Amino acid sequence: MKYLIYLALTVLSLISCKRFSNEDAKESNKERLVCISKQYTEIAFALGAQKNIVAVDLSSTFPPEAKQLPTVGYHRALSAEAILANRPTLILEDNNIGPEHVVDQLKKLKIPMKRFGEYSKSLAGTDSLMREMGSYFHKEKQADSLCKNLETELKKAIAEAKKYTKKNKVLVIHYGQANNVYLVMTQSSVAGKMIEWAGGKIAVNVEKGMRHLSPEIVALADPDVILITDFGYDKLGGSYDRIKELPGIASTKAFKNKRIYRIEEHDLVYLGPRTGKNVLLIQNLIHKDEAKQ
Incomplete structure (x- = not known):
């Protein structure tokens, strides 16, 4: 059976790639x-x-x-x-x-x-x-520009972070709620670094970059701000009534002060050309309506 599957895939590959075809040489x-x-x-x-x-x-x-x-x-x-x-x-x-x-x-x-x-x-x-x-890709100039922009934007974000009087405790819930357990990002994750650069501190301190936590532990963490990635947030319809239904969330300062925000997952999980901009985005969320020094 394995041999037949392998043979079928091989034939499909050869046909799909047109390696033995005279069709459209430029395309192949x-x-x-x-x-x-x-x-x-x-x-x-x-x-x-x-x-x-x-x-x-x-x-x-x-x-x-x-x-x-x-x-x-x-x-x-x-x-x-x-x-x-x-x-x-x-x-x-x-x-x-x-x-x-x-x-x-x-x-x-x-x-x-x-x-x-x-x-x-x-x-x-x-x-x-x-x-x-x-x-x-022979795009050396473009790469140099991306690197310079990243450095400039991140320096700006870090400088802005120093102006805030409070270092808010932030909980990041990835993919929302699954089976009454939350997948959260920790201080070991890329998101943890970005929140620190933004002038906040991550609410969960464990070695793994992501960790499944119970609603009880989430409630005990009592974050000032909660960021929910797009998949989970959109699943709730963005309604505070729906968010209130999530176990352990309603008792937090973040919920009581209406400081729960949607954020795109791809803005948090890896470093790249937009990291400086994304840190500024996070900063605006976690320090919303707060006074600067």
Whole structure:
């Protein structure tokens, strides 16, 4: 059975890629990139290097144009058939893809994969990543501009943060509520760093970047501000009456003071060209109507 599946995928790949066809030689020689990394996708578009991207994974939601492209599944739950249907000549991936059997299938089919340098979730690493991608796509000037803008905007945000008199405690709920348990972002996450730069402090201090927590622990954390990512917030219809129904939320200072806000997930989970702007966005939310020094 495994052999038949492998053979079927091989045939589909060869036909889809037109490797043995005389049809439209120019089209068959055109580079076709499938990008399976939300961070890579945003950077490629920011560089102006999106021309040959033909498909992305479901987590690649920025910029809005990326959502118009075909998708190949969530980056940890990919579909081999969807990938092959897009006739890729190269797959861009960041070492965070799966499931394993799909990755093995792609390797057996010898579809080229490209991974840019292994960078830590730091500003220096983000700078290096943007420059490496700029070099790969022959967009060095654009990469240099992105790096300079990031540095300038982040410095501005950090300087502004110092003017606020209070360091609010912030809880970030990712994907809203699932089975009476919340998936929250911690001080170890990218969001934790961004909130700190914005002049706040994360409400949950554990080693993992994300953690499932009970409503009781969320209530005990008693944040001043709650940020709910778009998927969960939109599921509630953005209504405070619906938010009140979430276990553990109604007793918090954030709820009582009406300081619960929607934020796009892609603004929080990785560092990239817009990080400075996103820190300013977070700052405006967590310090809304507060006095500066």
